[in-house]
Amino acid sequence: MVILPGRAFKGSGMRVRRCAILYLEPRERVEFDLHGLLAGSSGAARIVEWIAHAPHLARPVAIDEAARDCLGCLSAEEWTTREALAAWPADVLDRLVEQGLAVADEGGATEHAARDVQGRDGHWWGPAALVHAAGRWSGEDAAAATEAAGLSTAVGLRERLGVPPPAALTRCDPADRIALARAEADGFDELLQRRATCRNFDSDRPLSQALLARMMERVFAAQAQWRMDDETVFLKKGAPSGGGLHPTEAYLILQQVEGLAAGLYHYHPVEHALEPLPGAGMAMRELALQAVAGQHWFADAPVLVVMAARFARCFWKYRQHPKAYRAVTMDAGHLSQTLYLAATDLGLGAFVTCAINEVDIERALGLDPLEEGVMAVCGFGWRAGEMRNAEFDPAGRVWPAAR
Ligand SMILES: Cc1cc2nc3c(=O)[nH]c(=O)nc-3n(C[C@H](O)[C@H](O)[C@H](O)COP(=O)(O)O)c2cc1C
Incomplete structure (x- = not known):
């Protein structure tokens, strides 16, 4: 998807709303921390990054805490005026509009805004839209x-993943099972086999x-x-x-x-x-x-x-x-x-x-x-x-x- 340049929100009479489907993930990553190591810690610094998942965008977007909090103040349904958002620095709002996480109602429809409307009109259930968008691959060589x-053979799977859950489940004492008759295989059975x-x-x-x-x-x-x-x-x-x-x-x-x-x-x-x-x-x-x-x-x-x-x-x-x-x-x-x-x-x-x-x-x-x-x-x-x-x-x- 082409990301079109955002329009300056600051000072305009524009109104803004959050995109329709949005999920925020606190994603943790570990970085090497030399200072910490020298000070006696494990040397692993845990950093939490906020990732915004919005299925109308081509990919998830990393956002900072100001953007996260600002998104929390925007309605996805009601348009909010610039005046009502005066407490937020204009660059935070501008960036959200640029990224497509918020949508402005003036200045010509951006591709993000059009796709947000498409998502709204498409009657998606939010979690399903997220699953569908997040599970797509590009250029993978599975x-x-x-x-x-080392997972392409049963031996490799067993070695690396340990014992799998049992192939068949038992839910009663085997003595209490009611054995079912096995039929002579006909053409349909042979097809299945x-x-x-x-x-x-x-x-x-x-x-x-x-x-x-x-x-x-x-x-x-x-x-x-x-x-x-x-x-x-x-x-x-x-x-x-x-x-x-x-x-x-x-x-x-x-x-x-x-x-x-x-x-x-x-x-x-x-x-x-x-x-x-x-x-x-x-x-x-x-x-x-x-x-x-x-x-x-x-x-x-x-x-x-x-x-x-x-x-x-x-x-x-x-x-x-x-x-x-x-x-x-x-x-x-x-x-x-x-x-x-x-x-x-x-x-x-x-x-x-x-x-x-x-x-x-x-x-x-x-x-x-x-x-x-x-x-x-x-x-x-x-x-x-x-x-x-x-x-x-x-x-x-x-x-x-x-x-
Ligand atoms: C939803 C689904 C996804 C599958 N994906 C793969 C796959 O990516 N690569 C592959 O070699 N086989 C794939 N298979 C085939 C399974 O590996 C196969 O059904 C299984 O090993 C049992 O073998 P059978 O179909 O000959 O009974 C898939 C099967 C299903 C139902």
């Missing part, structure tokens, strides 16, 4: 970071357009619709959705699909059609790798699906609702499981990850994170013949030879 921390996260795609084998179409139809297409009027339409899909609103959009990063140019596409769930999007200014492989935060085992998939929630669609019904963001997150989860099963049924491999660089994906697709939030990235394609990256297949359903 694969390298996990490797460097063959589902495994694919980390070995055949990067030389393109997907046919027919298989891509089949996958999109099964997972993301509207199977039917119910129209109350031309502007009030509800879609029926294979996965459930909070409020029946289906806010999750599917954007495709196509790398290798027969008859389709590599590039970015939006999937239209009613028309069952691809909408080509402008290029991202980089090769699709580079974007795919960036999107999945360096996880090359996923970047090899011929098709990656970015699931992005159109918040306005969900928050239209669930306004400032404490459960709405959770519903949006779960929607993506349901779609991902449907995608896994659809792919498995067609003999394809599939994955989902939320270790993703949301900010880089937003940039490539031209998405505004307050409007359309990237929740997860899925993908599918042909499996490779040999396992180069570990998969979790203890029963040997996918890799019988490797068991």
Whole structure:
């Protein structure tokens, strides 16, 4: 986001209010303190810095105590006049307006002010907006970071993190358990058993357009619709959705699909059609790798699906609702499981990850994170013949030879 220069608040007749959603964090950091060390202390000085989290801004802002106290005196709803704020030095207020933590009502709308209004109109529940904004990554290489921390294998996890909580929970005396019958596996059970996260795609084998179409139809297409009027339409899909609103959009990063140019596409769930999007200014492989935060085992998939929630669609019904963001997150989860099963049924491999660089994906697709939030990235394609990256297949359903 471009930070526009602030307008001088001092002496003007301007009014000001605090941005709509704001959380202050007393963040502690430790600095080496030579004087303290020489005086006999531990040599570690603990410094508290106030960090302002305002989801309409690109990043959190460090503020001083005067700014913190001034923010505490500003209403987020009522405009306060300059006269009423005479006790505050003008530079404190000017800086808050410049940083976008306070908004002035004159002098032309700044980008900060416009985004504050967008946040207000978007019916966000404050804590959800904070979680959504704070959890986004840019330029992370999660694969390298996990490797460097020694956390990429079960042995490494056990060594560094100790014993995990038990895999299954016991809540009664085992003697009191009521054993349930186990059924003969049918086709559906076998489908579930063959589902495994694919980390070995055949990067030389393109997907046919027919298989891509089949996958999109099964997972993301509207199977039917119910129209109350031309502007009030509800879609029926294979996965459930909070409020029946289906806010999750599917954007495709196509790398290798027969008859389709590599590039970015939006999937239209009613028309069952691809909408080509402008290029991202980089090769699709580079974007795919960036999107999945360096996880090359996923970047090899011929098709990656970015699931992005159109918040306005969900928050239209669930306004400032404490459960709405959770519903949006779960929607993506349901779609991902449907995608896994659809792919498995067609003999394809599939994955989902939320270790993703949301900010880089937003940039490539031209998405505004307050409007359309990237929740997860899925993908599918042909499996490779040999396992180069570990998969979790203890029963040997996918890799019988490797068991
Ligand atoms: C929400 C979610 C996020 C995941 N993120 C990653 C990821 O970042 N990288 C990865 O290799 N696998 C990821 N996975 C796959 C899990 O590691 C996988 O489901 C787990 O190891 C069990 O294996 P299975 O899916 O084959 O049963 C994710 C799965 C889910 C549901």
